[in-house]
Amino acid sequence: MAVAVAAIAWVPVGAHHASAPFYDGTKSVEADGVVTRFVFRNPHSFLYVDAEGDDGEMIAWEIEMGAAVMMSRRGWTPDTIKVGDRIKVVGQPSRAPGTFGMCCAELTQPGGDPIRPAN
Amino acid sequence: MLLTRTCFSALLAVAVAAPIFAQGPDAVPELSGVWDGGPRARPVNGPNMPWTSENFPVLNERGLAFQEVFDEAISPKYDCVPSTPPALVYDPYMMEVVQWPDRVLFRYEKDDQLRTIWLDGREPNPMDYSLQGVSVGHYEGNELHVTTTHFTFDVTGFDDYNGIPSSQLKKVTERYWREGNQLKLTLTVEDEMFLREPASFTTQWDPGAEGYKLQSYACDPEEARRPVKFLIPKYQ
Numbered sequence: 001m002a003v004a005v006a007a008i009a010w011v012p013v014g015a016h017h018a019s020a021p022f023y024d025g026t027k028s029v030e031a032d033g034v035v036t037r038f039v040f041r042n043p044h045s046f047l048y049v050d051a052e053g054d055d056g057e058m059i060a061w062e063i064e065m066g067a068a069v070m071m072s073r074r075g076w077t078p079d080t081i082k083v084g085d086r087i088k089v090v091g092q093p094s095r096a097p098g099t100f101g102m103c104c105a106e107l108t109q110p111g112g113d114p115i116r117p118a119n
Numbered sequence: 120m121l122l123t124r125t126c127f128s129a130l131l132a133v134a135v136a137a138p139i140f141a142q143g144p145d146a147v148p149e150l151s152g153v154w155d156g157g158p159r160a161r162p163v164n165g166p167n168m169p170w171t172s173e174n175f176p177v178l179n180e181r182g183l184a185f186q187e188v189f190d191e192a193i194s195p196k197y198d199c200v201p202s203t204p205p206a207l208v209y210d211p212y213m214m215e216v217v218q219w220p221d222r223v224l225f226r227y228e229k230d231d232q233l234r235t236i237w238l239d240g241r242e243p244n245p246m247d248y249s250l251q252g253v254s255v256g257h258y259e260g261n262e263l264h265v266t267t268t269h270f271t272f273d274v275t276g277f278d279d280y281n282g283i284p285s286s287q288l289k290k291v292t293e294r295y296w297r298e299g300n301q302l303k304l305t306l307t308v309e310d311e312m313f314l315r316e317p318a319s320f321t322t323q324w325d326p327g328a329e330g331y332k333l334q335s336y337a338c339d340p341e342e343a344r345r346p347v348k349f350l351i352p353k354y355q
Contacts, residue, residue, distance in 0.1 A: 018166055018280055021191050022349040041339040043196070044346070064346055069212065069228055069334045070157070094349035101349040 016043040016067065023064075023092040023103040031061045031102070035085040040078040042067045047081060047107075049089055063089055064103040075117030086110045148261045150295055151218045153327030154302050157211045160325040164209050166280040169320040182283060182313035189282030190353040194275050197347050199338035201230035203251055204267060204291045205308050206278045209322060215333055216302070223256060223263060231336045236265050243269050248287060265293040277308065286312035300326055 019025065033051025045065040053059045065071065081087070091105030107115040154160075162168050170176065178186065196202060202210060212229040223236040236256040243253035252270040256263055268290050270276065276285025289310040296303050307319035 016196065016279075016343075017191075017194075017346070021351075022346050039339075039342060041342045042336045043199075043338055043343050046342060046345060062345065067212075069336060072334065073157075094346075095351050096349050099349050101346065103346075 019092065019103050022094060023101065024095055025092050025104070027093050028090060029093040029102060031059065031063075031089045033059075033061070033087065035081055035083055035087055036060070037083065038078065038081040040068045040071070040076070042069055045071060047087075047089070049087060051089075059100050061089065062099075062101050063091065063105050064101065065105075077117070080117050081107075081115065087115065088112075146258045146260075147218065148258065148263065148295075148297055149218075150216045150223070150263060150297065150302060152216060152302075153331050153333065154214045154216065154324035155327045156209070156214055156322075156324045160301075161211075161322050163211045164206075164279065169205075169209050169322060170278060170281065170318070174318060174320055176277065176283065176308075176318035177315040178283065178313060179311075179315050185284055185313065186282045189274075189284075191282070192347050192350055192353070194279075195273075196275065196279060197344045199230070199340045199343050201232050201250065201338075202279055203270060203273055203276055203285070204234075204293070205306050205320075206275070207232060207251075208293070208304065208306055209320070210279075213327055213331065213333055214324065215327075223265075226333060228333045228336060230338060234267075236263070252289070252291070261296055263293075263295040265291075265295070267291045267293075277310070277313070284313060285310050288312045298323070 031049050031051035033049045035047065036050050037046075037048040039046045045068055047063040047065055049061045049063060051059055051061060086109070088108045088110065089102060089105045091102040094101030109115060201207065207227055207229065210227070210229040212227065214228065215226040217224040217226070221237070221239045223238065225234040225236065226232070232251065234251050234254055236254040238256055241255060243255070247253050248269045248271050250271055250273075252267040254265055254267040256265040258264070270285060270287060270289045272287060273285045275282065276289060277283035289308065292307045294305045302324040303321065304323070305319060305321045307317050308314070309317045
């Protein structure tokens with residue numbers, strides 16, 4: 001599951017809290033799956049992705065993103081990512097055992113193109 | 120009668136067009152506008168910003184003891200409780216300043232907060248405690264000087280990142296001025312309940328984008344608390 005990361009399009013990260021107590025910046029995880037929810041809110045947005053794990057089990061990832069007020073200034077909207085979209089996410093894993101959180105993630109389409117706001 | 124009405128209307132128009140400032144218009148710097156406190160203007164806040172190794176507060180025994188037992192999971196921000204100065208002032212969001220003759224309004228996009236700086240010489244009622252405290256100020260030279268006291272106890276009232284609280288003894292002084300197209304601030308915080316000595320930082324804002332209107336923050340408590348489950352619990 002751990003992969004090397006090449007920076008493509010970093011999702012804006014809000015400044016609501018430090019990432020280090022929640023996520024392990026020394027590790028990287030990858031999820032390739034389908035969007036089930038995109039909650040575009042403050043103080044941070046969350047993207048939910050169902051993806052198959054190494055053992056074939058389905059994992060429900062919760063990917064923390066930036067504050068909606070900050071993301072919207074970069075052109076993001078609640079519709080930038082839609083339920084059912086196929087997506088690849090690479091980011092830092094959450095620290096608490098048994099959780100599947102991720103932050104500081106880069107999002108790409110199946111073809112490898114970065115996901116960006118339309119405008 | 121018509122003449123009287125005309126004269127009154129003219130006087131009103133003059134009064135609206137040229138607000139009467141207590142100290143005279145020459146002493147009032149132009150601070151109004153929407154200001155960008157995001158990463159374009161200054162480094163984003165964190166455990167080492169704006170409190171660096173150079174200006175990090177010297178805590179007393181009480182402050183050190185509190186910091187040691189502090190658990191990030193109980194930080195009020197995960198329940199959408201707004202931050203207070205100094206943290207509120209350094210959050211990387213937009214801010215709007217409105218200058219009226221008897222007050223200055225600071226509107227923060229973060230947490231939809233409004234601070235009123237009273238310029239009319241009032242003094243806080245001794246029991247007038249609130250989350251954002253009571254702010255009074257005056258213009259001095261080309262600066263706005265603000266003093267805020269009467270804060271309620273705040274579990275993370277010093278900043279958002281280092282587990283340092285603030286008490287009802289917290290006193291925040293701010294000095295705002297213009298430098299080119301930027302808004303500058305030097306902020307000092309005192310709190311003898313937790314700090315051995317005052318701590319301060321200087322920062323700046325860039326002008327906000329033309330026509331930008333502050334958005335509603337409408338903090339969502341469910342989303343605010345969601346990442347807490349990713350922490351390793353401090354107390355099992």
